[in-house]
Amino acid sequence: MKNDDEINESSISDLIHYAEDEKRNTFDDEPETDDELDDEITETDDETVSDKEEPVSEEVSEENKKTEEEPVSEEADEEPEDELALEEADEENNSEEEKTLSNNVNYDDDTDYPDYETDVGFFDDLKIGDHKGIIIGVIIGIIVVIAFIMIDTGIIGNYKNNFSNNISKVFKTSKTDKNQLPDPTQKPDEQYNTEIKSNEIVSFEGANETEFVPYKNGVVCAKMNHMSYIDGTGTVVWEIDTAIVDPILKVDGNYILIAEKGRNKICLYIDNKLQYDVDDPDTVMSAELSSNGDVVVVTDKSSYRGGISVYNKSGEQIFSWASGSDAVICADISAASRSVAVALLNSDVTAKTTVQLFNVNETESYAKIEMPDTVVYELQFVGDKVNAFGDNRVTGISSSGKIVYDNDFSNVQLTHSAIDSNGNKLLAFDDGNIPMLNLYSKNGFLKNSTTLIGVTDFIDINKKYILYNIGRDIYFGKTNSKVMSKYTAAMDIKNLIIVSDTTFVVIYSNSLEVVTV
Numbered sequence: 458m459k460n461d462d463e464i465n466e467s468s469i470s471d472l473i474h475y476a477e478d479e480k481r482n483t484f485d486d487e488p489e490t491d492d493e494l495d496d497e498i499t500e501t502d503d504e505t506v507s508d509k510e511e512p513v514s515e516e517v518s519e520e521n522k523k524t525e526e527e528p529v530s531e532e533a534d535e536e537p538e539d540e541l542a543l544e545e546a547d548e549e550n551n552s553e554e555e556k557t558l559s560n561n562v563n564y565d566d567d568t569d570y571p572d573y574e575t576d577v578g579f580f581d582d583l584k585i586g587d588h589k590g591i592i593i594g595v596i597i598g599i600i601v602v603i604a605f606i607m608i609d610t611g612i613i614g615n616y617k618n619n620f621s622n623n624i625s626k627v628f629k630t631s632k633t634d635k636n637q638l639p640d641p642t643q644k645p646d647e648q649y650n651t652e653i654k655s656n657e658i659v660s661f662e663g664a665n666e667t668e669f670v671p672y673k674n675g676v677v678c679a680k681m682n683h684m685s686y687i688d689g690t691g692t693v694v695w696e697i698d699t700a701i702v703d704p705i706l707k708v709d710g711n712y713i714l715i716a717e718k719g720r721n722k723i724c725l726y727i728d729n730k731l732q733y734d735v736d737d738p739d740t741v742m743s744a745e746l747s748s749n750g751d752v753v754v755v756t757d758k759s760s761y762r763g764g765i766s767v768y769n770k771s772g773e774q775i776f777s778w779a780s781g782s783d784a785v786i787c788a789d790i791s792a793a794s795r796s797v798a799v800a801l802l803n804s805d806v807t808a809k810t811t812v813q814l815f816n817v818n819e820t821e822s823y824a825k826i827e828m829p830d831t832v833v834y835e836l837q838f839v840g841d842k843v844n845a846f847g848d849n850r851v852t853g854i855s856s857s858g859k860i861v862y863d864n865d866f867s868n869v870q871l872t873h874s875a876i877d878s879n880g881n882k883l884l885a886f887d888d889g890n891i892p893m894l895n896l897y898s899k900n901g902f903l904k905n906s907t908t909l910i911g912v913t914d915f916i917d918i919n920k921k922y923i924l925y926n927i928g929r930d931i932y933f934g935k936t937n938s939k940v941m942s943k944y945t946a947a948m949d950i951k952n953l954i955i956v957s958d959t960t961f962v963v964i965y966s967n968s969l970e971v972v973t974v
Contacts, residue, residue: 649932649943654959654973656944657691665951665966668706671919672713674957676969679704679715686729689960691971695729705741709792710748712770716741723752723768733772739764747792747838751775755788765799767817776817783811790817791838796856798843800833808832812845814858824858830867839880839899846874851882853901862901869893875918883918885925894925896936905936919955926950933961933974942974 661667667680675688681703685696699715701722707714713726721741725732732750739756742763746752750770758764763785767776776797783801790797797815799822802808810833813822831847838844841856848871853861866886873885880899885892892909894916911927918924924933929950934941952964956971963970 648940650934650940650974651943652974653942653944656970656972658968658970659687659691659693660968662967664964664969667964668704669952669954669962669964669969670706670708671954671956672708674960675971676954676956676962677706677708677713679706684713684715684726684729687962687969687971689956689971689973697729699724700734705744707744707746709746712746712748712750714744714746714752716744716752716754718742723754723772725750725752725768725770725772732770733768735768735772735774737766739766743787745787745789745836747790749792751790751792751795753788753790753797755785762801765797767797776815778815778820786810786833787836789836789838789843791841791843791856793838793841794856796838796841796843798836798838798845798854800836800845802832810845810847812836812843812854814843814854814856826852826854826858826860828852835874837876839876839878842880842899844876844880844882846876851884851897851901853899864897864901873913873916875916877918877920879920881918881921883916883923883925885913885916887912894923896923915950915953917953917955917961920958922955922958924953924955924961926953931961931963931972944972944974946970 661678663680664678667678669676669678671677672686673688675686675694678685678687679699679701682699682701683696684699684701684704686694688694701715701717701724702720703718705714705716705718711727712732713728714724715726716723719740719742721736721738722734723737723741723744724734725746737754737756739758742755742757744752744754752768754766754768756764756766758779761779761781762783764777764779765785765788766774767790769775778799780799780801783803786800786802788797788799795817797817799813799815801811801813803811807830810828810831812826812828812833814824814826815822828845828847828850831850833845833847835846836843837846842861843854843856845852845854849865849867851864851866851871851874853863855861866884869886869888871884872887875883881904882897882899884895884897886895887893892912894907894909894913895903896905896918898904909925909927913925913927916923916925921936922934923936924931926932926946929946929948931944931946931950931953932941933944933955946963946965947970948965948968950963951966954962954964956962960971960973963972
């Protein structure tokens with residue numbers, strides 16, 4: 458069986474041969490339209506040929522006689538006769554041209570050309586050869602266009618794919634794009650809902666050095682030796698002192714985790730009630746929490762390239778593992794199966810990440826997924842599926858180790874990412890100075906793509922509601938909303954967090970603002 462390239466090359470070759478045949482037969486096989494036209498053309502041809510042959514024959518005969526009888530002379534008295542003969546010959550030629558084609562066909566040869574009494578416009582001054590060249594050029598152009606359309610492999614295929622991708626990034630075609638993009642006929646402020654129900658500014662010293670995470674209908678705040686909860690009205694519900702200097706803050710369900718970065722302490726809370734306080738034997742670098750209270754921490758383990766430890770909701774260490782060759786970057790644990798995912802980076806030659814899956818009851822991994830030329834910086838379980846966020850791709854991996862989806866972003870710069878509890882992902886890109894915001898489903902399908910009017914610094918997503926900024930302007934609403942809400946912050950923004958379907962929190966340097974639309 459021929460492959461696509463062979464078939465296309467054979468088709469192109471046949472078309473070229475066909476074009477050459479057309480070049481030879483262009484003016485020999487022109488079909489007649491009806492019997493009357495056929496008779497008329499035949500009669501015209503007969504008259505033209507007969508009228509043309511007789512004068513030419515007589516003129517040549519007379520000139521031959523003159524040549525034989527009279528010697529060549531350079532005297533001036535013979536010049537008028539020559540001029541008269543030339544004028545007569547010109548008149549005969551003009552008479553003959555009126556009987557021939559309007560496009561100056563040369564009939565000096567013995568070929569019997571058909572008589573085309575048509576007007577060819579700006580081609581009137583061209584020769585028949587020029588017409589043939591134009592027709593051959595047109596046919597070759599058609600062949601090239603057909604080949605471009607048919608071939609989807611090789612250089613042409615790559616060019617078509619790149620061209621299609623670039624066009625699709627500039628001119629979006631998804632259904633939600635039409636709803637997402639503002640109406641250009643409206644004034645700038647009319648494109649958005651600028652009305653708000655309430656806004657409450659809460660003084661919070663050192664807010665730009667504080668960790669904020671959505672919790673219930675508000676936010677949990679953790680900074681040096683302090684943790685508090687502020688609800689959706691801006692009210693400080695509770696606040697407590699902690700022993701954590703540089704906190705890592707995570708929330709899932711009713712559980713709150715704070716671990717001390719660069720030290721050993723791990724604390725688990727439900728609201729403001731401490732569940733346990735333990736010290737890991739190794740230095741804590743990062744940590745994640747599941748909705749059933751399991752905690753996985755990445756550690757800087759002595760004599761290794763990193764390690765992980767897993768604690769249950771009672772503070773018992775139920776799993777630990779260390780890497781001897783590749784650096785441990787991040788990890789997460791599934792609430793559904795208690796599977797542990799670990800991202801390992803090897804940079805000996807080029808950057809390569811390997812995601813390994815563990816069962817907390819086993820000492821060895823049961824699945825390995827290699828991701829060449831990618832640095833994975835975050836792993837997030839949603840149910841039994843782990844989402845791996847890399848510098849140039851986002852990949853979904855099932856609990857059995859199979860790749861569910863793989864979104865490659867090698868041609869753009871991924872600048873920000875966010876994921877909600879349903880697995881929906883919001884990604885911000887910089888595509889050649891064209892800022893973009895894409896929404897992907899839990900299975901990796903592109904649901905919406907929007908070209909932004911400026912670069913965004915902060916993004917968030919929660920149950921199909923998205924939040925992002927461009928400078929001090931903040932945009933909030935559903936992904937398929939015809940009109941997004943717009944709010945302009947009073948100060949420079951340090952972070953943005955969605956806390957409910959109608960409320961978001963703006964973090965400033967020394968305060969935070971709760972805005973309800």
